[in-house]
Amino acid sequence: MANTTDADEDGPRVPIVCPACETTSRIPLADVADAIDRHNEQLHDGDDVAAVDPDIADRIADLAASDLGLLEDDGDSSH
Numbered sequence: 855m856a857n858t859t860d861a862d863e864d865g866p867r868v869p870i871v872c873p874a875c876e877t878t879s880r881i882p883l884a885d886v887a888d889a890i891d892r893h894n895e896q897l898h899d900g901d902d903v904a905a906v907d908p909d910i911a912d913r914i915a916d917l918a919a920s921d922l923g924l925l926e927d928d929g930d931s932s933h
């Protein structure tokens with residue numbers, strides 16, 4: 855039952871970068887899409903400016919999948 859991950863109670867946090875504002879925020883995965891929408895709507899007229907950190911974006915799918923238990927734990931448990 856005690857499945858130890860790095861996630862806190864809100865789940866994994868995802869860095870969002872906005873080049874226009876030169877800001878980075880860490881947002882709980884569940885709120886990321888909402889936060890990006892809100893930021894772009896409020897600050898950039900709905901333009902698609904803020905986005906998930908590109909370095910991380912590739913891993914979001916994996917994060918989400920493993921968070922939901924969709925990935926098989928195939929013996930790569932480096933703990």
Ligand SMILES: [Zn+2]
Nearest residue numbers: 872874875897
């Ligand atoms: Zn911005």
